[in-house]
Amino acid sequence: VKLHGGEAYEMGRFRTVAERLKNYSMRMAVAGGLNQPVTAFLAALALSVIITIAMVQAQANQTTVGGFTGFVMAMLLLISPLKHLTDINQPLTRGITAAEMIFRLIDEPIEPQDGGKMLGRARGELAFEQVGFRYGEASRAALEGIELRVSPGEVVALVGPSGSGKTTLVNLVPRFFDPTGGRILLDGTPLTELSLKDLRNQIAFVSQDVVLFNDTVAANVAYGAQSDREIDMARVERALAAAYLTETVKGLPEGLNTNIGDNGMKLSGGQRQRLAIARALYKNAPILILDEATSALDSESERQVQAALEELMKGRTTLVIAHRLSTIENADRIAVLDHGRVAEQGTHAQLLAANGLYAGLHRIQFATQQG
Numbered sequence: 001v002k003l004h005g006g007e008a009y010e011m012g013r014f015r016t017v018a019e020r021l022k023n024y025s026m027r028m029a030v031a032g033g034l035n036q037p038v039t040a041f042l043a044a045l046a047l048s049v050i051i052t053i054a055m056v057q058a059q060a061n062q063t064t065v066g067g068f069t070g071f072v073m074a075m076l077l078l079i080s081p082l083k084h085l086t087d088i089n090q091p092l093t094r095g096i097t098a099a100e101m102i103f104r105l106i107d108e109p110i111e112p113q114d115g116g117k118m119l120g121r122a123r124g125e126l127a128f129e130q131v132g133f134r135y136g137e138a139s140r141a142a143l144e145g146i147e148l149r150v151s152p153g154e155v156v157a158l159v160g161p162s163g164s165g166k167t168t169l170v171n172l173v174p175r176f177f178d179p180t181g182g183r184i185l186l187d188g189t190p191l192t193e194l195s196l197k198d199l200r201n202q203i204a205f206v207s208q209d210v211v212l213f214n215d216t217v218a219a220n221v222a223y224g225a226q227s228d229r230e231i232d233m234a235r236v237e238r239a240l241a242a243a244y245l246t247e248t249v250k251g252l253p254e255g256l257n258t259n260i261g262d263n264g265m266k267l268s269g270g271q272r273q274r275l276a277i278a279r280a281l282y283k284n285a286p287i288l289i290l291d292e293a294t295s296a297l298d299s300e301s302e303r304q305v306q307a308a309l310e311e312l313m314k315g316r317t318t319l320v321i322a323h324r325l326s327t328i329e330n331a332d333r334i335a336v337l338d339h340g341r342v343a344e345q346g347t348h349a350q351l352l353a354a355n356g357l358y359a360g361l362h363r364i365q366f367a368t369q370q371g
């Protein structure tokens with residue numbers, strides 16, 4: 001905000017909201033304030049009508065003085081509870097509105113847990129069959145007719161221009177979204193037939209936007225494991241070492257037990273990314289998904305973390321996304337995505353020889369690096 005000189009704009013926005021809030025509060029106060037005089041007035045009116053009738057009856061000797069006084073006293077006693085009755089209206093209305101909002105949230109459908117099939121530890125064979133995906137009301141499909149087979153232990157790199165659908169494709173594997181066309185199979189079983197919990201247990205994921213929790217370093221690395229078993233500190237340390245974080249953690253005031261703040265605020269961008277990688281290392285799952293996992297690192301630590309990741313990829317099915325092509329040259333296969341389709345796939349050498357999209361991307365990056 002400061003950099004763009006947006007103080008006045010933000011202040012204006014805040015003022016508009018505050019003004020609106022003030023108006024609502026005023027209206028509420030006015031309505032609440034009117035409540036009492038109006039009821040008091042109506043009560044007085046009713047009382048006077050009844051007294052008039054009673055007086056007429058008294059004059060006609062139809063009622064005694066005692067009866068009249070008793071009646072009026074009972075009437076007067078009624079006024080106070082009547083007033084309290086009107087006090088209920090305001091909190092009641094407010095409560096109903098709040099309840100409506102809460103119930104809207106409660107009524108959201110639960111994520112379907114689906115088939116109860118358990119895999120134990122998956123071999124890690126992934127198959128995308130004519131997978132298509134469209135976000136909500138988007139006019140264009142984000143993915144279309146994706147055919148991709150990944151054998152157990154194979155490392156497949158996804159490359160392609162920004163917005164070509166790489167992140168969307170990998171998000172389908174842990175079922176953050178379900179494909180709107182086609183299907184995905186793990187070890188020959190459609191994902192929808194697997195228990196969701198079991199499926200997600202098979203996947204370690206380093207996302208493009210690092211997500212960390214306002215908790216200690218150790219709890220972040222072993223995230224999710226706490227519920228099942230105690231945190232294995234030795235394993236946490238091994239994961240941190242592999243992600244080249246040991247030194248960093250040593251420098252923190254309370255080491256492994258240092259709280260890292262909201263989304264790891266107290267760490268640098270590269271340190272946060274390495275912490276996310278350490279979490280994936282800790283999980284030790286048969287499928288590994290890396291979405292721009294080393295993009296925030298300097299060349300030196302990228303090289304080191306890359307070595308750790310390559311070690312980790314051994315024996316695991318890996319989907320790796322990278323813009324920096326040098327990091328994925330050694331992948332078993334490279335699939336090039338373009339506008340939601342697999343434009344070409346093959347090894348680094350094959351794709352260079354084919355002289356298509358990949359060769360073009362590679363030429364541009366190579367030229368920039370040389371320059």
Ligand SMILES: Nc1ncnc2c1ncn2[C@@H]1O[C@H](COP(=O)(O)OP(=O)(O)OP(=O)(O)O)[C@@H](O)[C@H]1O
Pocket residue numbers: 135136138142160161162163164165166167168169208
């Ligand atoms: N939550 C969303 N809602 C609607 N459209 C989305 C959403 N997320 C992504 N898209 C659209 O889907 C397309 C693919 O996005 P995606 O994030 O998969 O690209 P990407 O290949 O990962 O790009 P990048 O290399 O920049 O990360 C884009 O055109 C984007 O506008």
Ligand SMILES: [Mg+2]
Pocket residue numbers: 166167168208291
């Ligand atoms: Mg992306």
